[in-house]
Amino acid sequence: MALTVLAIVKIRNLFAVVMLGSIYSLLAAAMFVVLDAVDVAFTEAAVGAGISTVLALGTLALTTDREKQPMHTKIVPLCVVFLTGAALIYGTLDLAPFGSPQAPVHNHVAPTYLLEAQDKTTVPNIVTAVLASYRGYDTLGEVTVVFIAGIGVILLLGNWRRERLPEDDRNA
Amino acid sequence: MRSYLVLRVVAKLLMPFILVFALYVQFHGDYGPGGGFQAGVIFASGFILYSLIFGIQAAGAVMSRGILRFATAMGLLLYAGVGFYTMLLGGNYLEYDVIAADPTKGQHIGILVIEAGVGITVASVMIAIFFTFAGRRKADQA
Numbered sequence: 001m002a003l004t005v006l007a008i009v010k011i012r013n014l015f016a017v018v019m020l021g022s023i024y025s026l027l028a029a030a031m032f033v034v035l036d037a038v039d040v041a042f043t044e045a046a047v048g049a050g051i052s053t054v055l056a057l058g059t060l061a062l063t064t065d066r067e068k069q070p071m072h073t074k075i076v077p078l079c080v081v082f083l084t085g086a087a088l089i090y091g092t093l094d095l096a097p098f099g100s101p102q103a104p105v106h107n108h109v110a111p112t113y114l115l116e117a118q119d120k121t122t123v124p125n126i127v128t129a130v131l132a133s134y135r136g137y138d139t140l141g142e143v144t145v146v147f148i149a150g151i152g153v154i155l156l157l158g159n160w161r162r163e164r165l166p167e168d169d170r171n172a
Numbered sequence: 173m174r175s176y177l178v179l180r181v182v183a184k185l186l187m188p189f190i191l192v193f194a195l196y197v198q199f200h201g202d203y204g205p206g207g208g209f210q211a212g213v214i215f216a217s218g219f220i221l222y223s224l225i226f227g228i229q230a231a232g233a234v235m236s237r238g239i240l241r242f243a244t245a246m247g248l249l250l251y252a253g254v255g256f257y258t259m260l261l262g263g264n265y266l267e268y269d270v271i272a273a274d275p276t277k278g279q280h281i282g283i284l285v286i287e288a289g290v291g292i293t294v295a296s297v298m299i300a301i302f303f304t305f306a307g308r309r310k311a312d313q314a
Contacts, residue, residue, distance in 0.1 A: 051213055136266040154241075
């Protein structure tokens with residue numbers, strides 16, 4: 001995964017970058033499978049490696065597949081990246097060890113979900129039970145976000161109404 | 173893309189499997205990994221594959237833009253509607269227990285319906301975004 005990232009930084013041909021991004025997503029999906037997060041892996045493979053690659057390729061077809069040389073200096077972005085990275089690494093120092101049963105995540109609501117979900121919903125996949133039932137509002141919010149994103153793209157880019165006219169001419 | 177025989181044949185062979193797999197992921201989300209989001213994306217990718225190979229026009233004939241716009245809103249309304257339905261039955265918003273006499277059965281039905289709503293919205297939004305992107309290029313070239 002680190003290799004793909006380095007290659008993405010180096011390569012200026014955006015077509016190759018999109019493909020490497022897809023590969024990166026696929027590797028991330030494999031990593032999620034190894035971590036036993038099958039649902040997340042599924043989403044990553046379908047959305048990250050599949051749909052977003054196609055959409056990025058569509059964008060490349062609309063614009064160009066060569067990256068332009070940056071006009072400003074690279075010092076400021078480099079500083080920002082290093083500061084953010086340092087802050088993130090500093091943040092991980094406080095995290096509980098990986099897989100530790102004492103981690104706060106595993107002691108808040110998770111035990112209740114794991115114990116109750118089976119009896120209350122009779123849905124064997126607890127991820128689905130939590131998503132759709134316990135976290136029903138959140139999921140409704142997510143769907144709303146997807147919906148708004150769809151409308152946004154259609155309103156901003158879609159010339160659906162105008163485009164229908166030539167189609168009708170062709171049929172006639 | 174009209175002349176690539178292998179691509180056309182393989183795509184035609186794969187299409188039913190992709191769509192059936194999407195439905196499997198959709199309705200099997202209770203038992204295995206998957207659910208509305210993933211199923212919607214897989215369903216959409218089936219259509220995107222079709223339109224990549226046979227052209228937007230052919231895919232648009234199967235899934236017209238009116239249907240897409242309708243389905244986009246329909247999925248969300250289905251989800252929110254379940255919430256209001258449970259309120260009508262006397263429960264809280266999105267409290268599935270009240271849907272059926274048996275609370276666990278109600279949970280099951282509720283989850284199934286809202287996952288269907290998620291799947292419909294996600295699939296139609298993905299297809300709509302792709303159509304918008306791809307249709308634009310054609311409009312510019314023409």
